[in-house]
Amino acid sequence: MQALDKVISVIDRITELFGKLISWLVLYMVLMTFANVVMRYVFGISIIALYESVLYAFAISMTALAGWALMRDQHVRVDIFYGAMRPRGRALVNIAGTVFLLAPMLWVLWSRSIPYVERSWKLRETSNEVAGLDYLYVLKTFMLVFVALLAFQAVSFLLKNLRIAVLGHDPDAPLHPDEI
Template sequence: MSDKPPLLIGVARLIDSLNAHFGKACAWLTLFLVIGTAVVVVLRYGFGIGATALQEAVLYAHALVFMGASAWVLQRNGHVRVDIFYQSFNPRRRALVDSLGTLVFLLPVCLFLGWSSWDYVTNSWATLEGSSESGGLKFVYLQKSIILVLVISLVLQGISDLIKFANILSGRMPDVEVKHG
């Protein structure tokens, strides 16, 4: 008997690892948000100097913090769950509820978001869209691409979760508690 996990569990672990690393990297951008915002405020109100590029960089980082780390938050079960019944469910019932939520809500919403934003992002790339502000960043197309990063990372995390839920439902895997820290 091999000690290797089944292929799909390995795929789920790889997706989880990628989303965790990317989410943690995005989370570190909050430090830049605080420092960057403070510098913009001090420059503007203390010295009367506008820092358009820095202000836009803070906006880009803000988008990455929320959209780039969303799959990691989903993975860690950190999203808001308002359900007084769910917490009393056994692991198999929770896996069934989570599977249905992923199939009925998460994946269709992600696919719709990807489909509806595709032209928005590709048009921006086609022109290498830059800031309309004087002194602004020339990478608006990269900022708009963060929408697709959100979609791809959430779809991948949904697939990873479905693999784990299927293994819980089949009894091949116990319910894994989220480890915070």
Template sequence: MLKTIIGSAERIATVVGKGVAWLTLLMMVLTCLIVVLRYGFGIGAIALQESVLYLHALVFMLGAAYTFKDDEHVRVDVLYRGFSARKKAWVNIIGGLFFLLPFCFYTAYLSTDYVAASWAVMETSQEPGGLPFVYLLKTLIPIMMALLIIQGIADILKNLGVVLNKHPMMEAL
């Protein structure tokens, strides 16, 4: 049961993370196109510039849970790196319960009215010729929090397995 929950959560993070990772290639192509249009032909393209911004937001916000799952997030591990697996698991459990999850729930809560207000007016770019999807961009905030909550719970459960000496089961994921 525990293995199924953790595996499902990690599959969600993996599918979303690997999916949005491909957007970096599209960002690179669009950035090159913007440079060629601007400096080669003197053509400015606000919508293209904003699309790179949107793609960057998609990659960063939807890839955060995947990065967390693979333990590739920023960590100041001056002490942590020398800890045993069990001590690391305790740090991860405490960090998840008292920092990650409260932050994610609070941010999701705070973003609700912000996103709803944007959807209510179908918010668009303030720039002439910009993209009319600002409300979709803002929707990434609660989606990111939901993905991090799911992955955070999976991480806490996995680390509980380490603390309770059930980690061989967890390694099979």
């Protein structure tokens, strides 16, 4: 069990570090959006590359932070019975969702995105805007980053839920009398 805890801990620490690093893009988006608005409506200046950089930052943060959201249990659930379940039941739902829904989705996204990203890199694809950014191929690479980071964190998520399913409770959380 200690080896399992160590693997979970390492994955979670890496995800946390990466999540905190990428989350700084949110500040960048706020500041650059403010700058764009001021420049456009006060000075009458519009810089397409600056506007696109905000879009890039948004796309990067949404794709790169998916694993962090999974680790922090901030992902979307569409299960009306989940909240009323005991820890073992929730763990079994999480295991089934990871194995039968998340893993196949990640595989399809990975396998379908590789040719798309490869083609973009071969062409060194750029913005359709004349004054836009020249790095669309780098942005498209974040589809693969999304899959890799989410799959990496899904391993930790799966291991945590396997541990809960076996033990009947989360050893990291305090036990409540109604959950025994």
